[in-house]
Amino acid sequence: MDELLPRLPFASWIDSGVDWLVTHFGSVFDGIAGFLKGSVEGAVAWMDMVPSILLALLFALIAWIVSTRKIAIFTLIGLLFIDYLGYWYAMLQMLALVITSVVIALVIGIPLGIWGSQRPTVKKIINPVLDLMQTMPAFVYLLPAIFFFNIGVVPGVVASVIFSMPPTIRLTMLGIEQVPKDLIEATEAFGSTTWQRLIKVQIPLAKPTIMAGVNQSIMLSLSMVVIASMVGAPGLGEEVYRSVTQLKTGVGFETGLSIVIVAIILDRITQHAGKKKQGGIVK
Amino acid sequence: MEEQSKKIEVVNTTKIFGKQTKRAAQLLNEGKSKSEILKMTGATVGVKNATFDVYDGEIFVIMGLSGSGKSTLVRMLNRLIDPTMGSIRIDGQDIVGMNKEQLREVRRKKIGMVFQNFALFPHKTILENTEYGLEIQGIAKAERKAKATESLRLVGLAGYEEQYPSQLSGGMQQRVGLARALANDPDVLLMDEAFSALDPLIRKDMQDELLQLHHDMGKTIIFITHDLDEALRIGDRIALMKDGDIVQIGTPEEILMNPSNKYVERFVEDVDLSKVLTAGHIMKKADMVQVDRGARVALRLMKRQGISSIYVVDNGNQLLGAVTAQDALDATESGKTLESVLIKDIPTCSPDTVLTDLFDTVSTTPIPMAVVNEEKHLQGIIVRGALIGALAGDGQFINRDRQVEMTVDTEELLDLEVSSHG
Numbered sequence A: 001m002d003e004l005l006p007r008l009p010f011a012s013w014i015d016s017g018v019d020w021l022v023t024h025f026g027s028v029f030d031g032i033a034g035f036l037k038g039s040v041e042g043a044v045a046w047m048d049m050v051p052s053i054l055l056a057l058l059f060a061l062i063a064w065i066v067s068t069r070k071i072a073i074f075t076l077i078g079l080l081f082i083d084y085l086g087y088w089y090a091m092l093q094m095l096a097l098v099i100t101s102v103v104i105a106l107v108i109g110i111p112l113g114i115w116g117s118q119r120p121t122v123k124k125i126i127n128p129v130l131d132l133m134q135t136m137p138a139f140v141y142l143l144p145a146i147f148f149f150n151i152g153v154v155p156g157v158v159a160s161v162i163f164s165m166p167p168t169i170r171l172t173m174l175g176i177e178q179v180p181k182d183l184i185e186a187t188e189a190f191g192s193t194t195w196q197r198l199i200k201v202q203i204p205l206a207k208p209t210i211m212a213g214v215n216q217s218i219m220l221s222l223s224m225v226v227i228a229s230m231v232g233a234p235g236l237g238e239e240v241y242r243s244v245t246q247l248k249t250g251v252g253f254e255t256g257l258s259i260v261i262v263a264i265i266l267d268r269i270t271q272h273a274g275k276k277k278q279g280g281i282v283k
Numbered sequence B: 001m002e003e004q005s006k007k008i009e010v011v012n013t014t015k016i017f018g019k020q021t022k023r024a025a026q027l028l029n030e031g032k033s034k035s036e037i038l039k040m041t042g043a044t045v046g047v048k049n050a051t052f053d054v055y056d057g058e059i060f061v062i063m064g065l066s067g068s069g070k071s072t073l074v075r076m077l078n079r080l081i082d083p084t085m086g087s088i089r090i091d092g093q094d095i096v097g098m099n100k101e102q103l104r105e106v107r108r109k110k111i112g113m114v115f116q117n118f119a120l121f122p123h124k125t126i127l128e129n130t131e132y133g134l135e136i137q138g139i140a141k142a143e144r145k146a147k148a149t150e151s152l153r154l155v156g157l158a159g160y161e162e163q164y165p166s167q168l169s170g171g172m173q174q175r176v177g178l179a180r181a182l183a184n185d186p187d188v189l190l191m192d193e194a195f196s197a198l199d200p201l202i203r204k205d206m207q208d209e210l211l212q213l214h215h216d217m218g219k220t221i222i223f224i225t226h227d228l229d230e231a232l233r234i235g236d237r238i239a240l241m242k243d244g245d246i247v248q249i250g251t252p253e254e255i256l257m258n259p260s261n262k263y264v265e266r267f268v269e270d271v272d273l274s275k276v277l278t279a280g281h282i283m284k285k286a287d288m289v290q291v292d293r294g295a296r297v298a299l300r301l302m303k304r305q306g307i308s309s310i311y312v313v314d315n316g317n318q319l320l321g322a323v324t325a326q327d328a329l330d331a332t333e334s335g336k337t338l339e340s341v342l343i344k345d346i347p348t349c350s351p352d353t354v355l356t357d358l359f360d361t362v363s364t365t366p367i368p369m370a371v372v373n374e375e376k377h378l379q380g381i382i383v384r385g386a387l388i389g390a391l392a393g394d395g396q397f398i399n400r401d402r403q404v405e406m407t408v409d410t411e412e413l414l415d416l417e418v419s420s421h422g
Helices: A010-049 A052-066 A069-085 A088-118 A120-135 A138-149 A153-177 A181-189 A194-223 A225-230 A236-245 A249-275 B021-029 B034-041 B070-077 B100-109 B126-135 B141-154 B170-183 B200-217 B228-234 B252-257 B262-268 B291-305 B325-334 B359-364 B384-391 B410-421
Strands: B006-017 B044-055 B059-064 B085-090 B111-114 B188-192 B220-225 B237-242 B245-250 B288-290 B309-313 B319-324 B369-372 B378-382
Touching (some): A052 A069, A088 A120, A088 A194, A088 A236, A138 A153, A138 A225, A153 A194, A181 A194, A181 B111, A225 A236, B021 B034, B021 B044, B034 B044, B044 B245, B059 B228, B111 B170, B237 B262, B245 B252, B245 B262, B291 B319, B309 B378, B319 B369
Parallel strands (some): B059 B220, B188 B220
Antiparallel strands (some): B006 B044, B006 B085
């Protein structure tokens, strides 16, 4: 076999491609890195200005508004528990990383999903790329991310964005495509433009599905925090990583549990946000 | 017949679904059948060389079983489906050649559509649903609210503005569908199986209301249905479709009485004629006499026609009652006026009464039933023989235009008068 088919040097192609990008677009990556770092650190600084009890109350209030009282109470107790364990600041750092990467994932993912739902060709191109993003082991793209953005929170954000964006795109496409055909016909029959059809009918009706995608993106982004900490992203993930490497089982559980609490809070809040405000009808 | 100005002209319009539409179109022109074309090219012929006109203000029903192409045909009228070949004109404007913007304008202003499964937007209130067509035209909020509210009132849904579609019953939801289509004040209303999803009682109510709305607003309506009874009930004219072909176009009577081929014949053989035909269809010319002509003239007229009773009208031809030959004879002998022996309590019906509602009265009344219009003018009479003949499907008992000639022949009356005095 070796004789018949010469081995194509894929690996060295990729290496030289990365090198080429770093040398020619270094300033672009620096700009992106600066922006991401600024966003995450800014968010942490902002949240840290507020006393922990007040912030926990604020989160509980948000939970109450968008979902139920039960979840609001859980939010308050859970966050105060994390504070009590002494991981408040680490939690804020993790939250900032998650929020930043999810916002980026949504800002890119939702429009891409809408575009894909309108153009079959776009969808055909997007789908395999999404498969790649979801199945490629995260460490593989963490490495070039370090070349592009150096060690720290930024490659962590980038890895989270890559890993967490696919469900938002997929479920946005799915949600829009699932809008019943006769409703589409109705919008057409009354003379809607494509834009009017999307804004007034398709996107509002796809909202629960899109929100399910957002929810999944948040969860996937949370699942990346430990991996992100390996390239130097601070936060609860870093605490977990450290406790594991130092064989501190107890601390590992404490920090792990804190991540779980945050995950449950974010999950329940976003789940309910998708279902509410549909005029009494849940699809 | 109403004014015959053409609202929609469809000429040789064909829709072929699938690949190889060009080749399929060519084969179609060579006279190949739908199934042959499917076998040779894999393309499906949806509608085949449809040609018809829809007149301004009529209810034109396109009827056929599922798969006959009726939904495709109606969707080509507003180009929800683009025709493969042919021409469609609405008010002389070519629809097929329009660009996106012109088409949008036509859809916004000229054509409204009502859907089988209502197609209401579940996330919008009833009012917002009704406003939709106006909203996308950028009409100011107050104005569109006023129009939508009026439209909802027309369909009997005032007070439901703030509800959501899921809170309404099927019949009410379809009223919203109708209100939404009417809010734009379109000239043409396309109704695709609009009542098919409703249960029979509600469906009949909706048909009645549609007829009433049509009477009041005079819109041109294209109504799609697979239900022959519905087609016969509401259609001014009916186009019957089979396998993409229009097999017959005609008034309900023409379709029932003169089916153009075996298919139509089989289709209509189970129709309950008594629910389709009306008094106007089967009435006969009535003999009548003006009241001031006196009993003697009435008697002579009856003798001459060989009948035992005659209708009496006033000078304005309004029906007053009837008189029997016996009473007229008594009156002549005793010198009484015709008015004094008049039987005023006589059975009447309107020309629109369906036959099934006549049976009871016709079977018991000694005097033939009088058909009168809204002004109480005598239009004709119902005789038992014609009723039975029409139900048996005998075309000679049917008045196609639902009228019989009803002039009072004064010349003849004068002759009679002279001869009776002489």
